[in-house]
Every structure is written in C-alpha cells, then in structure tokens.
Amino acid sequence: MNLRITHGRVEYWNPGSGERHHYMYLSHHEADRLSRKKNDDFLSHQNNADSLFDCDDNGGSIIGLDGKVVGLVNKHVNKSFVPSCILDKCVDLWSEFRCIPRLHLGMKFTSIKLLDPVHVEKMWRMYKIEDGLIVEEVSKDSHAEKLGICLGDVIERFNGECISTTIELENMLLGRCRDHLDQGNHLNVDIDVSIQVFHLEERLRRTINLTVNVSDSGEIVRRRTCPITEGTSTSVQSIQHVADDSSLPRELTWEDLARRYHRLL
Incomplete structure (x- = not known):
C-alpha cells in the first residue's frame, strides 16, 4: 500500500554522454525537492501537506494528463524515464525473439x-x-x-x-x-x-x-x-x-x- 503519486512535467533535454539514447527526463515542482528535505522521517509527519510530494521516485508508471501510461520511471538515472514507444518495441522483441538487440x-x-x-x-x-x-x-x-x-x-x-x-x-x-x-x-x-x-x-x-x-x-x-x-x-x-x-x-x-x-x- 506504499503507493505514492507525484507530479511534474517532461523536460526535453539531451541525454548526457554517459546515458542512453532513449532516456527522457522529468522536472518536479520546487515543493517536491523541499519536501524531501523536511520529511526524511516521513511516517512521523504524515499530516504535513508537503509529504505528498517526493521527487525521489524509485519506479512506477508515468501517466499523462489523458490517463494513458506514457513511460516507466528509471530509478538508475536521476529524474529519467523510458517512454512507452521504446518499451512497446522492447517487449515485442523480447516476446518473440527473447532478446532486445540494437545497432x-x-x-x-x-x-x-x-x-x-x-x-x-x-x-x-x-x-x-x-x-x-x-x-x-x-x-x-x-x-x-x-x-x-x-x-x-x-x-x-x-x-x-x-x-x-x-x-x-x-x-x-x-x-x-x-x-x-x-x-x-x-x-x-x-x-x-x-x-x-x-x-x-x-x-x-x-x-x-x-x-x-x-x-x-x-x-x-x-x-x-x-x-x-x-x-x-x-x-x-x-x-x-x-x-x-x-x-x-x-x-x-x-x-x-x-x-x-x-x-x-
């Protein structure tokens, strides 16, 4: 039941030299970053409204304003996610060929x-x-x-x-x-x-x-x-x-x- 919902917007950044081509990035509201500092002891401050925002996502779906899943959070790269168009192709390749090749x-x-x-x-x-x-x-x-x-x-x-x-x-x-x-x-x-x-x-x-x-x-x-x-x-x-x-x-x-x-x- 540890469901956590945050909000933000997609930032159109170029991936860094050490990152993969398929990453996209998220920008959270400033309150998200501030709340993380104030709520390290989250359980003892549940009445704090800022606790609803936490930018340190460790996995989960990215859902657009139309309610459709548009990507999946990648916890290994800061504030990044893999878009659905890439995930669909990867799942399709794995299902049929048991591998995900690339050039x-x-x-x-x-x-x-x-x-x-x-x-x-x-x-x-x-x-x-x-x-x-x-x-x-x-x-x-x-x-x-x-x-x-x-x-x-x-x-x-x-x-x-x-x-x-x-x-x-x-x-x-x-x-x-x-x-x-x-x-x-x-x-x-x-x-x-x-x-x-x-x-x-x-x-x-x-x-x-x-x-x-x-x-x-x-x-x-x-x-x-x-x-x-x-x-x-x-x-x-x-x-x-x-x-x-x-x-x-x-x-x-x-x-x-x-x-x-x-x-x-």
Whole structure:
C-alpha cells in the first residue's frame, strides 16, 4: 500500500554522454525537492501537506494528463524515464525473439532541436541546418571514425529518414533490428545503414554507408586518448581515416576539435 503519486512535467533535454539514447527526463515542482528535505522521517509527519510530494521516485508508471501510461520511471538515472514507444518495441522483441538487440553506431548525439533557441538560430544562420543530431562522441577505432565522422558533425538522415531526437533514433534502431530478425538473421553480425552527414568544418555533405553491429549487449563508446607532446603545437594521432574522400583532413589538432564543437555553443 506504499503507493505514492507525484507530479511534474517532461523536460526535453539531451541525454548526457554517459546515458542512453532513449532516456527522457522529468522536472518536479520546487515543493517536491523541499519536501524531501523536511520529511526524511516521513511516517512521523504524515499530516504535513508537503509529504505528498517526493521527487525521489524509485519506479512506477508515468501517466499523462489523458490517463494513458506514457513511460516507466528509471530509478538508475536521476529524474529519467523510458517512454512507452521504446518499451512497446522492447517487449515485442523480447516476446518473440527473447532478446532486445540494437545497432551499435559507435557515436553519441545531441539533438539540434533540443538546444536553446540561440544555438538553433546560430546553426541555421551559419550552416542552414535546423534539424538533425550533432555528434558528441565517436568511439575509438569504430567504423564511424574510419569514415571521417568527427566531433561536431551533424547526422541529418538515417536510411533516408530525418531524425530529430535521440528518441526517434532509438525507435529507428529497434525497428531496423526487428526487420533484421524477421528476415531470419542472427545477432552479432554486421549490417550497413545509410547516413547523411554534414561536416561542419569543411561544410561538406556526404551520404555514406556505415557498418554497424547488431547486438543485444550494451554499447560502450570508447574515448580516444591522445598523447600531448611538447612544443608550440599540440597534435594528436590521426583521428580521421577517410578512404573514399581525399578532400577531408587526415589529422586534426585539439584546437581544431574544440573549435569544431564549440562553434555550436
């Protein structure tokens, strides 16, 4: 009978670099946070009206104003929940195939639409781009890195579809995995997905085939560690290996990387 009901609103944030694509976030009323501090000894203060609000949810359903379940609280990440559209696909995959596979892209992203309006306007003014996913991390030695995808580049399309948020991306990845298994294929194999990339530094748009792995294991995006050498110029080992496009740079400095990304900020 320890049913607890709280209220709040959905915050459209981009997931952090250590979080999964499918998380959405909640913002509770200020009274929720204050009440937690005042009601650590909850049972002895049941007459306190603030005790009805508690933002430290440890599980449960997220119910919209129309009474429908829209997600499930994730107690492992602060104030986050998994939306129903993702849960439905996961349950469906598990029921039929006893696994929940996804495509390992080797990248982390930030949605342009979820940046603040100043950054969105700047992207449009400088590059005429108003939609897509900004590459926030590229996994070391991944196929994405070998194709020349770098920090700050914008992924505009996956398999011809415009992708605006990481939730839409995760939906697309799960759907592609469902198609893969429906065709009688197996896990832990490589497949190709078509992506349209805009390289900010070169102002170059390309459509390339990215080889990704179909796996039901968690994806680890490995950060590249670069030695810092003495001298007036700080250099890194080559982080771009582009076999099919000689117009892209073969090597970037730390200053290039910082400029490429913080130009968006």
